[in-house]
Amino acid sequence: MTDLIAMGQAAQAAARTLAQLTTKQKNAALQQMASALEAATPALLAANAEDMANAAQLPTKFTDRLRLSAARIADMAAGLRAVAALPDPTATADRGWRNEAGLFIVQQRVPLGVVGMIYEARPNVTVDAAGLTLKSGNAVILRGGKEARASNVALAAVLREALAAAGLPQDAVQLIADPSRALANQMMRLTDYIDVLIPRGGAGLIQTVVRTATVPVIETGAGNCHVYVDQAADLQMAIDIVVNAKVQRPSVCNAAEKLLIHQAVAAAYLPALAAALTAHGVALRGDEAARAIVPSMAAATSADWDTEYNDLVMAVKLVASEAAAIAHINAHNTKHSETIVTGDYAAGEQFLTAVDAACVYVNASTRFTDGQAFGFGAEIGISTQKLHARGPMGLSALTTIKYQIRGNGQVRQ
């Protein structure tokens, strides 16, 4: 029987050791984990074959993510080595100053402690999360999707052996192998032992965690992103951006789902925009004004404005002004990524200021909202909440601060 309290205590003890390791020690362990995964390829493939056999009836989209191959295992190992090459987010102080009493106050970056990850049946997340949390000095408790149970158990065993071989506490990485819902719910309320929960997966999973958890959650992922084509937009740039934002990878959260277009240029621009999207296989749904210009579009319903399709579908709406576009976006977006296409300076600046989202763009595709594209090296996820972290989260999102204060006998007057 899984004893979550014991796991929490072990994670906390491991976290205290991890917080005091040097960067060199953590990097050596990451390298060891990478090599161990490669060496264990046959065993990992055998465990995964078991999961794949059980998942035979599930859709290809699902089993594609569940399947391991030698190449995918090599990718996981490469990912761990890439994390080893990144700067250590806890090896830095934000600032230091002397206060009036002469105390030297240093705002030091430190690990959060114990991270809980809840995710779907994607074995790569097991390795990814273990690497990112270790690099940032955190212990992790993993709870992956039940369909990936055998794969995750095998992966976690390899990672834990590698940790031990590197002289680190094995309990830096723990997996809840029992896939019961009750245990997942208990994990979400383990406030004495888990410092933060990061759900990774679809909107349903994330909403369940947000509603159930008492442990603080970093909400990630949902994206109902808009492209607004202003009246001062360059048509070709608008086409390039809308097409890229919609079709380059429609399944992800930074893909655009909605096209807003200023009514003054709609008659001139919309036919060309619609033709370009349709040529890429996008099914368009328009409001009444859009359909008056491009009658071949299906009719959008009010539900469309709040729907994340994650597919080659886009809804189109005409707006009377930039202000109307901004109001629509603020009413319907998921605070993820929004872009305006415009040649008008004031319109661009107003959009940057007034739109409420993690990432607001002028004249660029929303697809750039990503830790790699931002230059962060690794990405834990994309936060759509406002507290702690917002937008693409690099390793520093897995840290907090500690004030370290050096005195020579100061007392408060």
Place this chain on the structure above:
Amino acid sequence: MTDLIAMGQAAQAAARTLAQLTTKQKNAALQQMASALEAATPALLAANAEDMANAAQLPTKFTDRLRLSAARIADMAAGLRAVAALPDPTATADRGWRNEAGLFIVQQRVPLGVVGMIYEARPNVTVDAAGLTLKSGNAVILRGGKEARASNVALAAVLREALAAAGLPQDAVQLIADPSRALANQMMRLTDYIDVLIPRGGAGLIQTVVRTATVPVIETGAGNCHVYVDQAADLQMAIDIVVNAKVQRPSVCNAAEKLLIHQAVAAAYLPALAAALTAHGVALRGDEAARAIVPSMAAATSADWDTEYNDLVMAVKLVASEAAAIAHINAHNTKHSETIVTGDYAAGEQFLTAVDAACVYVNASTRFTDGQAFGFGAEIGISTQKLHARGPMGLSALTTIKYQIRGNGQVRQ
């Protein structure tokens, strides 16, 4: 009947206006609010007299905090003017850089949006919270203790009139005048409209909010702080720090509650430490080893190690090593403030690294954990959580970031 949804919508609309104001406009409104409070002194005293009459049966400690006077109203006004003089936390960008694709990415500080404050019967918090949230560009929904209802209604009316006179949206400051528990619970779950909840008050209030809220909470306040007197401590410095940390203001969260002392110096130091504390009226409770040295102490029970007294009481424990002191602290502290008194370099550095708390000191009193003492100007509270903000919170704790990204047609490859 109070319609919280309508209040939330009004707050959100106000927040969108506030986010675009200049610092000058916000400061002018703060000055107007300060003057309006002073001008309304008679009306405010009359409303407070009503609350005081209803609270006649309550303890002095309680009514002391509830009472307004002309001097206290002048203090509130001075507080608003002091906030006006502070830097605007949203008038700054953390950093900006160009990514590989040539996008210019600015990490801009922006207001959180709508802040919910839940607090006890202290009318000064109404004014304080309104000032801090306005300065940082946030709208606020206030829910104060029911015993201060008339005072809070009068204060909020004055503040809202001043906002309108300054040309700002009145709904930047809203008060839930109905003191029902059901309404407070609804407020704690108003995730569509409130971005963060900040409870201010005793441990009971804060725990209720943490347990009930689905809106993200910034937990503040609980302090079970330790002074560890190392074997290499200077005795006089140890006495000065322990006495200051315990008695200078025993009711507050950064006061020390526990004294740990290395067994190697206990026989030499404890009698003098105990005498100094006793001379300041502190009631001591010791473990067995401490009582063997100072038999006049009462016996500590296991509950003592986890108790925040907020009073002239201190529990004393002997430890066999610095490691034992650190282990005890990490097991029993509230992650607030901890200090070591030592002349040993390595012992001090180890304490700074290994103790898990927002503020960790060497050779200084825990009483310095405070926004003013840290030089932050204002203080929203002291966070004992790890996410978003930790330790004394200045105005920047009421902000988040937004990535503003300027391109010239970039699309993702």
